[in-house]
């Protein structure tokens with residue numbers, strides 16, 4: 001099976017690619033290496049992977065990469081609300097327009113299976129437990145671009161290809177392309193580097209999943225395509241409050257002090273409990289790695305000096321993006337096709353459905 005990973009040199013892709021190669025799959029990775037210090041992907045990806053260093057908004061690159069593929073996985077773009085707030089137009093190009101362009105290319109190339117990486121962030125704030133059938137209530141640009149990409153990719157490929165949407169919980173754990181900017185990894189790195197974890201409030205719940213488990217779910221869905229399918233990716237056992245995550249970090253990293261401050265996470269009001277029953281029925285053994293494993297891996301990476309400067313922009317998508325953006329190396333391209341897709345996004349947003 002030939003699988004194309006768009007954005008596959010990132011935090012999740014560099015864990016998923018070796019897993020797919022080990023299962024005998026032929027893997028092509030297309031990535032612009034937005035956050036890397038070095039431009040050489042060989043330290044990130046197995047030598048058996050074909051690597052194309054390119055922008056995901058380049059239609060010629062998409063056609064070249066997807067020709068003859070059995071599956072395409074879109075896992076690129078900007079992750080999280082703070083990164084998407086840097087430049088909304090760029091975020092729409094990368095998180096909405098690029099997946100939709102890839103869907104059109106997949107259709108033209110006859111690729112039979114499209115896997116779209118989305119996020120549990122699409123749910124927003126809900127009192128009740130959310131399932132894949134819960135109406136998305138995106139609260140910001142990131143969640144909205146994801147929710148609308150889900151809908152439009154499915155629409156472009158309707159009846160022509162299998163479409164799997166993976167709504168990921170917040171991911172934690174070690175990766176060749178390490179990120180330390182999501183909640184678990186950040187707290188573990190702060191504890192290991194400084195012995196302190198800031199906690200402001202912390203009553204919001206976050207569903208969590210280990211990065212290796214995401215790779216396992218991807219392998220399972222690639223091996224068993226099934227029409228149109230949406231899966232929350234995580235585990236019912238791993239729905240934690242932010243406070244519980246901080247306490248777990250403090251238990252695992254000796255001497256850690258939790259600095260409790262006032263609740264101030266207004267910008268990130270996501271709060272929901274997620275059901276992973278559908279994934280549990282489809283692939284029961286895929287998401288079993290506990291929070292403690294991810295915390296220990298990050299603490300170990302600092303203790304053994306695999307990571308020497310946890311504050312380096314390489315580990316933080318927001319800092320890395322700001323650097324790239326400020327120097328003009330990553331900007332909205334505003335090509336006619338991207339402008340057309342931006343208008344589609346803007347109409348869907350203004351229509352009041354805001355991704356629902």
Ligand SMILES: NC(=O)c1ccc[n+]([C@@H]2O[C@H](COP(=O)([O-])OP(=O)(O)OC[C@H]3O[C@@H](n4cnc5c(N)ncnc54)[C@H](O)[C@@H]3O)[C@@H](O)[C@H]2O)c1
Nearest residue numbers: 007009010011012032033034055056076077117119168171
């Ligand atoms: N990590 C999480 O906690 C999490 C949670 C929910 C959903 N997701 C989703 O999973 C996917 C992968 O996330 P990740 O954590 O691996 O993020 P990441 O930032 O590490 O990976 C994204 C990759 O996309 C590439 N990219 C970005 N813009 C590009 C462009 N214009 N051209 C070419 N390449 C470009 C980057 O270089 C990077 O390697 C994303 O779709 C994200 O929304 C991640």
